[in-house]
Amino acid sequence: MKALSDCRVLLVDDARANLDVLVEGLKSDYKLSVAMNGETALQAAERTPPDLVLLDIVMPGMDGYEVCRRLREMPGTADVPIMFLSSLEEVHNKTRGFEIGANDYLTKPFDMLEVKARARSLLKAKAYNDAVKEQIASELRVAREIQMGMLPHDFTSFEAAYGVSFGAALEPAREVGGDLYGVCAAGLDRLVIFLGDVSGKGIPASMFMVRAISVARLLARELTDPERILARLNDELAADNPSGMFVTFVCAVFEPGSHRLLLANAGHCRPVLLPSEGPARWAVKNLGTALGLEPGLTFEQSAVDLRPGDALILYSDGVSEAFNPREECYGSERLLADAGGLAGQAAAGITSALLHGIRTFAGGAPQSDDIAILTLKVNAGARQQLELRASPAEVMRAVEALQEFAAEQRVPERHVFGLSLALEECASNIVNHALTRDPRRTFHVVFERTVAAFIVELRDDGRPFDPTAAGPLNARAESDANGGWGLELVRRHVDDIRYRREHGQNVLRFTRQLVSASADG
Amino acid sequence: MPLDIQIQESTGDHSAVTVKLAGSLDTATAPELERLLAQVLSGSTKDIVFDLAQLKFISSAGLRVFSSARKSLRERGGQASFIRLQPQIHEVFEIIKALPGVAVFRDEAELDRYLAARQRVHTEGDES
Secondary structure (H helix, E strand, O other), rough: OOHHHOOOEEEEOHHHHHHHHHHHHOOOEEEEEEEHHHHHOOOOHHOOOEEEEEEEEOOHHHHHHHHHHHHHHHHOOOOOOOOOOOOOOOOOHHHHHHHHOOOOOEEEEOOOOHHHHHHHHHHHHHHHHHHHHHHHHHHHHHHHHHHOOOOOOOHHHHHHHOOOEEEEEEOOOOOOOEEEEEEOOOOOOEEEEEEEOOOOOOOHHHHHHHHHHHHHHHHHOOOOHHHHHHHHHHHHHHHHHHHOOOOOOEEEEEEEOOOOOEEEEEEOOEEEOOOOOOOOOOOOOOOOOHHHHHOOOOOOOOEEOOOOOOOOEEEOHHOOOOOOOOOOOOHHHHHHHHHHHOOOOHHHHHHHHHHHHHHHHOOOOOOOOOEEEEEEEEEEEEEEEEEOOOOHHHEEEEEEEHHHHHHHHOHHEEEEEHHHHHHHHHHHHHHHHHHHOOOEEEEEEEEEEEEEEEEEEEOOOOOOHHHHHHOOOOOOOOOOOOOOOHHHHHHHOOEEEEEEOOOOOEEEEEEOOOOOOOHOO | EEEEEEEEEEEOOOEEEEEEEEEEEOOOOOHHHHHHHHHHOOOOOOEEEEEEEEEEEOOHHHHHHHHHHHHHHHOOOEEEEEEEOOOOHHHHOOOOOOOEEEEOOOOHHHHHHHHHHHHHHHHHHHHE
């Protein structure tokens, strides 16, 4: 708390004699500023906001009432204690002073001891008030950090493992809020995402948010279906909920191997499905009941396809119910239309473009509700093609190109060695056998990264050569006369390899799964 | 990725040649290793220790070079030892590690213990 001796008192009076008395009486206790008219007083208060103002009323020019009114409008002095010191002693003068915002009123002639006692009392009250405000503000800052820390920020591990990308934003209307979202890996083949909105705002909503997000994260790892996650979460929240709060909540489970997205909704605004082609639409039909109100509820579950290039947008009603200064609502139809224009963008771009659109719409109107957006986008497949001459050095150039492509496509490191090895072996076979190391001849390699797999296809127009025709390797073979080691290494590092002869070409295609459990080795 | 090959005649007790490999032993780089090993094998070397700590990549082309080297060494009563294999190299080695004349060790200490034990067996054999 600020020491009283550090407090500054602004003295305003047009009579020099009055000012002299006040300065003499207060100078040993406080820092002082003095002004002999209203305008100077306001300037002084703006330059160095005082902790207390002693204000005369009858002054030439701006009178004390007007000075008081203006001080209350300035942010730096809106809460500063103001005491009128006036020769006006009618009750209506005094009541007017209090109505305008004064904290005290003393009539002239005054006793300096009384001025000092009242000044001290007002300053102590202000210091206490300031300390409480500062404590609450600092606690809210920490609470906000804790709350933000409960949300996922770094999605890179999910993005690499599941062939998806995320874009997330959360902006509480106050320091803390009730919106929440989460992403949980549930094995290599299921990704759980959710977004919720607790009723109300501020501290109570944020406390319930912490409870909801903690339980949701546990359940997401344990249960496979969104409807069961919602049912259990509802029971947990309803079981002990004396304040009667609730949370609207939408939960989705994405299975990258099958491109299937399961959804269940508990009273939340409907997520937007944004296909790579075609207009945006609602991902679920029904709203369902919010969580925490009544135990034993069941929830509907629906399934949609989420293909490469498709996106799912979860958001809170701070988005759809943003208002502009003309009291118009952003609305879900506008959201659907705006989202439809973002189909080509990455997940982070979709989220930030929507946020920007809402802010532009709101046009500076204060944010009335917490805003949360979580976009999930399935990465579109990527391809790269190379033409190479039939030499060992070119084989290794292909391997290096694969490694660069894999790094760009964020293929997890553990797959890259096996893919490099399989390419080296297959391409060496082509160079050495099908093309007989004739550097004038060429072969083609295509890399393809889909959500769930990495595919390499090799084509050459050499003599028919099927490397997969070799029998299984004799584990104790002492030599590698027939090239069996190379094929064995390929088989150990890919999930599938096929050969075909097509239009006078050898076509060899191998696949390594990136998300199924079988690719773990 | 190129292959860096360092060949050191050992000054220790075991008179082995140490070959340190760094980088990628593949279809493009295997012939150079094969050529340098042929020079080493033209002498009387019985044992070669391959230090693979810095070897990042190996394919069957590399395995073939190792296999033919261990064949020559075995014919003169020696062997090819391999130390400090990175995990992915170890996996590829599964194919040749059971061959006679191939011995894989975690590090120098494990190799030294093995060689010392073999030395004892030989010495005891001479005495009997």
